Amino acid sequence: MxxxxxxxxxxxxxxxxxxxxxxxxxxxxxxxxxxxxxxxxxxxxxxxxxxxxxxxxxxxxxxxxxxxxxxxxxxxxxxxxxxxxxxxxxxxxxxxxxxxxxxxxxxxxxxxxxxxxxxxxxxxxxxxxxxxxxxxxxxxxxxxxxxxxxxxxxxxxxxxxxxxxxxxxxxxxxxxxxxxxxxxxxxxxxxxxxxxxxxxxxxxxxxxxxxxNSTNEAIAQLIHPVDRTKKHPLLAHLIKSNDWKQVLVFTRTKHGANKLVTQLEKDGITSMAIHGNKSQSARTKALADFKAGKLTALVATDIAARGIDIDQLPHVVNYDLPNVPEDYVHRIGRTGRAGSNGVAVSLVCVDEHQMLRDIEKLIKQKLPQEVIAGFEPDPNAVAQPIQLRSQQHQQSRRPRPAGSxxxxxxxxxxxxxxxxxxxxxx
Missing domain, CATH: 3.40.50.300 (P-loop containing nucleotide triphosphate hydrolases)
Incomplete structure (x- = not known):
């Protein structure tokens, strides 16, 4: 047609x-x-x-x-x-x-x-x-x-x-x-x-x-088990060792996004954050710079990332797994478009094992896992509770949020x- x-x-x-x-x-x-x-x-x-x-x-x-x-x-x-x-x-x-x-x-x-x-x-x-x-x-x-x-x-x-x-x-x-x-x-x-x-x-x-609830077959999905304290070093290692030029990174919170940007910048990886507390001009600049290839990493929360639309975006990283399993599908759907292949990597610590099981149940597939040498998770690590209220619910408590x-x-x-x-x- x-x-x-x-x-x-x-x-x-x-x-x-x-x-x-x-x-x-x-x-x-x-x-x-x-x-x-x-x-x-x-x-x-x-x-x-x-x-x-x-x-x-x-x-x-x-x-x-x-x-x-x-x-x-x-x-x-x-x-x-x-x-x-x-x-x-x-x-x-x-x-x-x-x-x-x-x-x-x-x-x-x-x-x-x-x-x-x-x-x-x-x-x-x-x-x-x-x-x-x-x-x-x-x-x-x-x-x-x-x-x-x-x-x-x-x-x-x-x-x-x-x-x-x-x-x-x-x-x-x-x-x-x-x-x-x-x-x-x-x-x-x-x-x-x-x-x-x-x-x-x-x-x-x-x-x-x-x-x-399905995921795009053009997207290669991979889980890297890692301790929560080693997520940032592992992300920096992946970006540098694989020479990634454009990476969309998802965090669970605005504070986490800001903190990660600071850490990545110290590693020499150009990055900016985009979330609800950023001014309109800051969000516009971050998105434009990322699309233009001036930034290696754009760090975003789920709601702020709605509307990010980039042709042939090669890499999406779940720095934190989403609280809502369906958001995993939305996140990784930003790569593997228009006939191109994409890679979606998730850094999963012991705290997020239940979230991972929920995601795998939703998409009806077991995701492959690969431990990166030098970043092996502690087998004796004990899970700590994660705030399970989704960002959507946090947003809904606000009086009439403006868009983004x-x-x-x-x-x-x-x-x-x-x-x-x-x-x-x-």
Whole structure:
């Protein structure tokens, strides 16, 4: 199947061709016709599947070919995302594929000044990409009207619920017209997602691409048993001895991320941290430098890493195993994309043995283990308790967290299948 088979207009096809794509990914091949039909949609799609273009392309098609009254533009599409990074990438997708349609869009999120966002909205928009917190703030000041919304997209709905956005989402839904098209995208069809869908969607079409708990066969997974005090030296050893140039490292906490960056810098390994306590400018710079190859290691917490979307990222390291087994799948899914191979390494100490068993049970496979010479774990080590409250739960206790952000670095891809590089839970 080709993009030319999906009923997209010439201006949109021209933009797709300029990005080097000819064939849609499976999620795009299914979701584009579904959205064009005008009905509600419930789709499960993981990172790396091309999901973002799966809804931006048909939305651009619908808006550019429908009749609108002359005069000031009316806001007709609202796309809600949980984080600043994802919001920025969705907006880039809208701009990239809509550049010949004449449609206008902008993105709003917290952590930066509101005045430029207010001016962009006041100038007239067709599409608004937003995180819930900043949108509600501007709605409360009457800077945003949702009275003419025709299409609502909830992107990464599972993460929005994890981050405690349900109350905000309900407030936003109450301000929307009753008659509209609803598109809900999630990594999983959890009980919470099904409950949200039941109250939001009207006879939705269901699309599911790949099992939500499966891992990409293009990713080589490996466990390195190690004592908790030797994790940092082992990570530095792996990076230097293997000459790794680009490594995304996951830690369980913000403090752990900061501490690890300090240690790696002392080892001569360029690194920066990205997490919720970092300023918007710091997060944007860290992500841009990492994508540009100026950093060897980007150290991230789970929530901050949502939206990190890098073509051909070779290595992901779980410095700490995640408390939630499903997050392991999300983490390592950031490598092994677009036909390239990836390596996912986990440094596992005695404290994390139960977490490892939970992960292996979820993905239904036993992960290979390799002890690195000089870093053999103490066989008599005793496990210490780990704070088992997930970072999502920590986030949900906060009053309305703003999203997270940073515009992705643009690059021209080789010709391949599906505009997947700009989506995040694509």
């Amino acid at each position: 080709l993009f030319t088979d999906l009923g997209l207009s010439e201006p949109i096809l021209r933009a797709i061709k300029e990005e080097g794509y000819t064939s849609p990914t499976p999620i795009q091949a299914k979701s584009i016709p579904a959205v064009l039909k005008g009905g509600d949609l419930l789709a499960a799609a993981q990172t790396g599947t091309g999901k973002t273009a799966g809804f931006t392309l048909p939305i651009l098609q619908r808006l550019s070919t429908s009749n609108v009254s002359s005069g000031k533009r009316l806001l007709r599409v609202l796309i809600l995302t949980p984080t600043r990074e994802l919001a920025a990438q969705v907006q880039e997708s809208v701009e990239t594929y809509g550049k010949y349609t004449g449609l206008k869009s902008t993105v709003i999120f917290g952590g930066v000044g509101a005045n430029p966002q207010i001016k962009a909205i006041a100038a007239g928009l067709d599409i608004l990409v937003a995180t819930p917190g900043r949108l509600l703030d501007l709605m409360s000041q009457n800077f945003v009207s949702l009275n003419h919304i025709e299409i609502l997209v909830l992107d990464e709905a599972d993460r929005m619920l994890d981050m405690g956005f349900l109350r905000d989402i309900k407030k936003i839904l109450a301000a929307l017209p009753k008659k509209r098209q609803n598109l809900l995208f999630s990594a999983t069809f959890s009980t919470e997602i099904k409950k949200l869908a039941d109250g939001l969607l009207n006879a939705p079409e269901l699309i599911e691409v790949a099992r939500s 952000g940073g515009a992705p670095t643009k690059k021209t891809p080789a010709k391949r299948s599906g505009p997947a590089k700009r989506s995040t839970h694509r």
